[in-house]
Amino acid sequence: MDDRAATDLAMLVLRAATEVVDGIQEGMAARGYDDLRPAHGFAFARIAAADTTVVDLAEHLGTTKQAASQLVAGLVDRGYVVREPDPRDARARLLRLTEAGEACTRAAEAAAADVVAGWNEVLPRASLGALHAMLRRVVTPGPLRPAW
Amino acid sequence: MDDRAATDLAMLVLRAATEVVDGIQEGMAARGYDDLRPAHGFAFARIAAADTTVVDLAEHLGTTKQAASQLVAGLVDRGYVVREPDPRDARARLLRLTEAGEACTRAAEAAAADVVAGWNEVLPRASLGALHAMLRRVVTPGPLRPAW
């Protein structure tokens, strides 16, 4: 694979990601969630894990803890997240998704599935599975954060 | 492909894009370009095409023309772009990459190729070609703009 094809592949990945993000955003809006940005989705993914604190979230998103704190404040205001005391550390406050937050997560997953369903129409089912397998091998596990 | 696998695939694409963007950013910094954001790269790609105006660029990036104008002003200040009069329209100003701008574009392409080269190590050459072919079929051609 020469440089030309390599950069071309990189651009295809970026373009695919643009489609995924735009598609999710559209799908979310269609489902009534028009007050959330992609960054919120990445935050939801981390908060869904047990015992998440603001500092954990900041690290996950690659921002400062202040930025994470502000983002959480917004989610709390909108009823997607609650702050609960940490039984083991009186300083810390554990973040947890409310029922609304979980519903929102399900909507985002459905929207993402819709985008891939569109791909399924132009690509045989087996190829989509192969695509999945190849990406899993290529991609190093790591945080999924706003990238550009 | 069920919903679970579909959303999983969508997340893999996002994660792959995160790697590409971060890798390019690192590679650019290593080559001495530490004053450019990913958005600038997308602008370069459009400006490289003949007869690009600020309005064209704004449409490509999905922003307002004012934002595009500011972005261009920054690139002009840093010597990557020049504004030239349009022989056919005295209002318009055609954008063109300087030699520095073209060198920068080459550096970005090299950095992107480096990222893909890393993938080549964990995936057989033929599979990488297949990945390329599948993405090309799946992805609808369109602007490559900052997405999240």
Add this chain to the structure above:
DNA sequence: CGGTCTGGTCAAGTTGATTGACCACATGGT
């Protein structure tokens, strides 16, 4: 206990983008 580290927030400043106003020139009809 006192010193230091860590989780978290408040406050102010920075930056990229937006809305609104405006000018110079193009275009099309009369």
Add this chain to the structure above:
DNA sequence: ACCATGTGGTCAATCAACTTGACCAGACCG
């Protein structure tokens, strides 16, 4: 030829997300 309207572009003010800096309360450790 002229005026109405549309388009390319910039200036100015505002907005929103994020940053740096300061700070407090509680944990950890000698």
